[in-house]
Amino acid sequence: MPATLFSNARLLDPWTHLDQVGELLAIDGRIAAIGAVPSAQVPQDTIRVDCRGNCLAPGLVDMRVHIREPGQEHVETIEGTSRTAVSGGITSLVGLPDTTPVIDDVSLVEFVTRRARKAGMVNIYTYAAATKGLDGATLSELGLMAAAGALGFTDGTAPISDSLVMRRLLSYARTFDQLVIQRPEDPRLAAGGAATEGEIASRLGIPGIPAAAELILLERDLRLVELTGGRYHASLISTAAAVHAIATAKTRGLPVTCDTAPPYFTLNETAIDGYSTDARLSPPLRAEADRLAIIEGLKNGTIDAITSDHAPVDQDEKRVPFIAATPGAIGLETLLPLVLALYHRGEMSILAALRAVTQAPAQILRLPVGRLAIDSAADLVLFDLDMPWRIGRRGLRLAATNTPFEDMSVKGKALKTFVAGRLVYGFDA
C-alpha cells in the first residue's frame, strides 16, 4: 500500500492536546510522522492529500452500536453499518450483543469478528452478553469470550436487575480485568413506560418512566462496584441525578466511567409531541433541566464518552402507535456534527468535544486507537468543521431512517475517512 501524506491539515488530537496546522504521513497503515514531515521521510510513490486547512483528527470510536446482524439483516447488515459508520467519520465501533442469536458464546464472538473483517472498511468489535441468552441470571463464559476478543460484558438494552447477579458479574469480571457495561434503568419502575414522566407524557396519555428509574439502578450498581472493585461503565446517562451520582462515585475513586448519546444533550421530551415515534428512545428523552445537566457533565468530564447508540428500526416498527413503537434512533451519520455542535455552541473546546468520541472511549475500552501518535494505526477522519447541512431522511444512507433529528441544521461533515491508512470513504459534494 502506498504511503499517504496529508498536508495543510489542521491536526487535532485530544490525547496530545495537538491543535496546529501541519502535515501527517502514513506509511503501511501506521502514522509515521506528525507536524512538519521532512521530505526525506516521504517515499517516492506517496499519495498526496491537500487538506486545504480542514481538520484531520483520529477516526471516531463509537462504543455503543446496535448491529442488526445476525438476525435482522433486513434492517441493517454489518456491511451497511460499516459503510454508514465511515461516512460519519467513525473508524472503530463496538456492537451490542443483543442480536438474534445473542452473542453469548465464543463461536458467536468469532462470527461477528469474522463478518466484520470480511466487510472490511471499519474496525468492528463486539461486547458479549453478560448473562447467557440475556436471561439476567446465568453468567456467560466471560473469560473465554474475552480471550476471543469481546471488549466488555453487557446485557445490551436489558439492564441486569438482580443485585446478586450484578455483584457476581462485577466480581467475576474483575478476575479477568474485564469491563461491565450497564444501561441503568430499574425495569420494574419503568415497566410499561414509553416516555419520561412529566407534563408531556401526561398530556399525551403515555405511561411515564420517572428519572428515578435510572438513578436507582445506577446507585445500586455503584454500591456493588464499591463492594467488588469491578470496572463498571454506565451507558446512556440521561438525567441530572445520574450525572451527579457518577460525579460522586468518581470523587470517591471508584473505577467508574459513563457515556451519553447526542439525543440526550440535543433534544428534550418535547420532541415526542405529536406522538413522534422517531423520538421514542430508551432511555426516553428527558426534561430540559436534564439536557442541560448532561451538557454540564460533558463539560466537567463527569461524562467521559459520547456514543451514537445507533439503533436502526424497521419502518413497520415505527409507523405504529407511540407506545407500540420500538425504541431507538439511528446515529452513525449524525454523531460527528452533533458532537461538533457542542463546540459550535461554545459549550466545549473542539479538543474536549472530540475527546468524548476518540480518546475517552479508546481508553475505557483499552484500544490502541483514537489518537494521532507515531506508530499507531492511521485511522483518520478529515472533516470540514463548518460545512452546513440539513439532516434529512433522504440524505441518509441507511435503509432505516428513524432519526429524531430530521430537518435539523448542523455544521461539520466528514470529507474523507481512512482506516489503517486506506481511504474508505470520500464525500461527494
Add this chain to the structure above:
Amino acid sequence: MSKFPVLHFPHRHLLGIDGLDAADIAIILDLAETYIEQNRADDKKRALLRGRTIINLFFENSTRTRTSFELAGKRLGADVINMSVASTSVKKGETLLDTALTLNAMHLDALVVRHPDSGAVKLLAEAVNCAVINGGDGSHEHPTQALLDALTIRRRKGRLHGLTVAICGDVLHSRVARSNIALLNIMGAHVRVVAPRTLLPAQVSRLGVEVFHDMARGLADVDIIMMLRLQTERMHGSFLPSIREYFHFYGLDHNKIARARPDALVMHPGPINRGVEIDSAVADDLDRSLIREQVEMGVAVRMACLDLLLRANTPMTEH
C-alpha cells in the same frame, strides 16, 4: 336550505379538544342545540348527509359511544357501517395502516375511530383521505365526550365560564378527563381533580387543574361533579388496595355531595360502576344526576360534529 346553513369549521378532523378554540367549541355546541329538538320529534331524520358513508371503526369494545355515533350518522341521512376489530386479533401497527389503505379504497366520507393506544387515531388520520373523528384513543382524548358534557352543563347552568368543576377518580387512565380538562379550561371554567395520588398523572397541575386528594375538600362549593369510571381494564398492577377502600374515600354518595353547592349536578361518562365510584342513590337521583341527559346530548353533539366536518369542508381536498 337556509334552515341548515353551512358553517365555517376550519378543521379537517376532530382528533382532540387540543387544537380547538372557544369559537370552534361554541360553533359545535350551538349547532348541536338545533339537533336536540329534531331528536325528540317523531321524524328524526334529515337528508343533509345523504349519500355519505361513515364507518365506525372500533378497536375497543363499546356499546354506547358506537350506538350514539351510529344514530347521529343515520339521523343525518348518511350510511353508517360498524366495524369492530377485536384488539386481540390485531397485531398492532402494520394492521392499523393496512386498515387505512383498505378504507381509502372504499371512498369513505368519515371515519369514527376508537383505539386502545394513545395517538393511534392521529396515526390513522394521517393515512386516510377522509374526515376522522376520535372516538377515544387510549388515555389521550375523547373529544365528543367533553363536548357533550359541555353541552349538558351549558343547558343546565346557562354557561361554562366561571363554573367550578370537580373531576373525580381515575384521571390517570382517563381520556375523558384529559378532554374535559382541556375544554373546560378553554371555556373559562375552574377545574379541579380529586383522586388518590396513584390515579393522577405526573405534573397534572400543569394541565390547568387544582389538585385535591380529599373528596370533602375537593367538592367544596363546586357547581359540577364529574365522576370517572374506575378503568380496571387499563390498570397494570395494583393502583388501589380494594374497591371497598376506594368507595369509602372516593365513591360519590349523598354525604360527600353535601359539600358541594346546593345546586351542584353530578355527571358520569358511563358505563357506571355502581357502588365503586358512585352510589346508586346518587346515580339515579333525578335532581342531581345528569347521566341520562348526557347520553341524549351525545347524539346531538355527534350529529353536529359529523355535519361540520362533512358539510362545512366540502369539497374535501387532499392534504
